[in-house]
Amino acid sequence: MLAASAGVALARGMGQIDLRVPGSAPSARDGYGTDPDIIRTHAPGDFWPLTLTRAERRAVSALCDVIIPADDRSPSASALHVPDFIDEWISAPYAGHGADRTLVNAGLAWLDAESRRRYGSAFARATDAQRLELCEAMAPEAPPKSELELPSKFFRRVRNLTMVGFFTTPAGMKDLGYVGNVPLARFEGPPADLIARLGLADEVAW
Amino acid sequence: MAYITPASAKDPYDVIVIGSGAAGGQSAYTLTMEGARVLMLEAGRNYDPRSETPMFKTNDQAPLRSAGTPDKPFGYYDATIDGGWAVPGEPYTNASSERGRDFKWWRARMLGGRTNHWGRISLRNGPYDFKPRSRDGLGFDWPISYEDVAPYYDKVEMLIGVYGTNEGLENTPNSPEGVLLPPPKARIGELLARQRGRKLGIPVIPAHRALLSKALDHRGLPAKLHPGNAKAQRILTEDMQSRAACFWATDCGRGCAIRANYQSTTVHLPPAMATGNLDIVTDAMAREITVDASGKATGVAYIDRTTGTEHRARARVVVLAASACETVRLLLNSKSGAHPHGLGNSSGLVGKYIMDTVGASWGGQIPLLEGYPPHNEDGAGGLHVYTPWWLYKEQLAGKLGFARGYHVEFGTGRGMPGYGSYGDDSRGSTSYGRRLREEARRYYGSFVYFTGRGEMIPNEDSYCEIDPKVVDKWGIPVLRFHWKWSDHELRQVAHMQKTFADWIAEMGCTSPRRPGSDGSKVIEPGGSIIHEVGGTIMGADRAKSVTDAHSRTWDAPNVFVADGGVFASNADKNPTLTIMALAWRASDHILSEMRKGNL
DSSP, rough: OOHHHHTOOOOTTHHHHTTTOOOOOOOOOOOOOOOSSSSSSSOSSSOOOOOOHHHHHHHHHHHHHHHHHHOOOSOTGGGGGGHHHHHHHHOOSSSTHHHHHHHEEEEEEHHHHHHHHSSSGGGGGGGGHHHHHHHHHSSOOOOOOOGHHHHHHHHHHHHHHHHHHHHHHHHHHHTTTTOOOOOOOOOOOHHHHHHHHHTTTGOOOO | OOOOGGOOOOOOEEEEEESHHHHHHHHHHEEEEEEEOOOOSSSSSSOHHHHHTTTTOGGSSHHHHHHSSSSTTTTTOOOOOSSSSSSBBBBBSOOOTTTTTBBOOOOOOOOOGGTTTSOOBOOOOOOOOOOOHHHSSSOOOOSHHHHHHHHHHHHHHHHHOOOOOOOOTTOOOOTTTTTSSSOOOOHHHHHHHHHHHHHTTTTOOEOBSSSSSSSSTTHHHHHHHHHTOOOHHHHHHHHHTTTOOOOOOGGGGGGGOOBBOOOOIIEEEHHHHTTOOOOEEESEEEEEEEEEETTEEEEEEEEETOOEEEEEEEEEEEOOSSSSSHHHHHHHHHSSSEEEEEEEETTOOTTTTEOEEEEEEEEEEEEGGTTOEEEEEETTOOOEEEEEOOOOHHHHOOOSSSSSSSEEEOOSSOOOTTTOOOOHHHHOOOOOTTHHHHHHHHHTTTTEEEEEEEEOOOTTTTTEEEEEEEEOTSEEEEEEEEEOOHHHHHHHHHHHHHHHHHHHTTTTTTSSOOOSOOOOGOOOOOOSSSSOESSSBBHHHHHHBBBOSSSSSOOTTTTTEEEEGGGGBOOOSSSHHHHHHHHHHHHHHHHHHTTOOOO
């Protein structure tokens, strides 16, 4: 349910409003409830316990940093605490999150086993080149072979969660060029040179 | 007068209003500003948007990056409290779980109800929309016309503040000069949709939304809205000055601490409270309308949700503003000797002809919009432009295969990144490392999303009734829904899909998904657009309707329905503005009848 909605809201505005998760399931008993304090800033672990083991956490951090390594514009995923978010996500008591928990646990087990089989060490202790090689195996351009279905599904899910976790942080938003969420005296609309470049000057009627 | 407890109610009141959303807020406003003493019952808790709105909060400050959950289906920051598709302890049932036969019911349990979270799209019904049967032979005509409602559209727009323009398009009424506020400039993706839409013969014009693109004219408007009423003018002048203009940040769906957008709690209730004529009991779950031996209403029995105890309040008039389906439930649960089948139900039509809006969506990635220079596109939160239905003539000539139209809403641009902002799952990319970073920057903001919102024709198979077995945690019998789309809606949805796919291709999408022609596979479930209306439809004939042309039940002379229940059709135009206009009109009638001594 939750995974399926990831691709739904492709854009802002009504897209966001429409990001609904239909279903009449009752509230999870240990969730944040239907009237949480939405003014307060929350951190992973505030509402429900995190469940990744220390070893799993190391593997997730290493994997996140292959997916989003540091570059000249912003830090790596783990430096922005994305593994905390992934742990919060898979540990959440809501419907849909349980399936992600199962997938991530199984995927991490596969990853470590495969890393040990190939290189004799856990994924978190593998070299950068070895980690890249394993990611390449999980993320082939062509549809995966049947024995790689689980790793491929696992990789896509962690990749998506890493993106969500990363690009919602202040550094991630800045990286993308999101410059909103500030009060303005006037809404200026798009810059004139962009309008001209796309040949849209005639459309500016108000 | 103020927020009170059940014990401190000073009844009898002139009017009890059940519900505090668009209908309840407007009713309480109109009645109290003109001097009536009103008791408002709200099933949810008290709520103050000034202190409870998460202004400027970012998604990383919320659990799960604010992604939707069963507790908060529209995301953590959505204003809805104690609501969603399920309310704990307050079930509803469906007669069928088959796809296309079930109904989803969004509720909120809070002061201001669902006005706190809606999209603020405020479109007038046009002349055709009040007389659809006369035009195409389907559904029902209303007993009133556009001309009857137009003065109330004017008043509501002046009171709440609506931005937009007058374009003079067919069945898309203009507002009088000076009523609408200036629309915000279109975003870059909206301009591109406008240009490419023209090639397909589809107009794109400024949306009409209920938020202050500039401060209201507090010098001119109060006298227009309350002529000859110095006290009301003074209160409204002060209140309009205390509403700030939009500062173009924070989605309206979170509510608005500066009261720039319309919510019942930002616009209707503050001045109504300032009159001293309004008492509000929150956590008051109405159970039954009490009646005397003649069948006339005497008041309301309600349950204090904080203690579980039952209370009664008395009034000369009862106004139902609980939302279309909750009003049906209350009427059907109000059985008495005079009303053996439920109050207002002598026609057997209470609960019949429930309509939602028809919905379907289609999106795509637009290479032309990749990597444009960063600039602030938050704007008014939601859409700045929309497409009104444009094929009235072709439709009337029978060329389309479905009888009623739809409008189009757009999602474009670089909103605050959140769960679901990237579209990667649907694109199937498995990139990582440097390539992922490059793709994310390039694609961010390059997606467009088209949403169709269409008219559903009322039918015999879409209705609600009391479930004979299920009660809520207060012991009150609950609703059971029945649902069925007709071919008109399914073909309409197929038309939406094809139009959107063509449009997206025209905008240069290089990897369009092609739609199928089977509307039943893509139509959103009944109720899921949260525009449910009908169930107590108004009409000219008491055997064929529940309420008369003034929204009064045919069976009880002092019971009125102010919410969307009275809609005899559900035009593609979002219903909230019309709910408010009709509520104001019904309240004017109540005041007039009270002055004449008839109520």
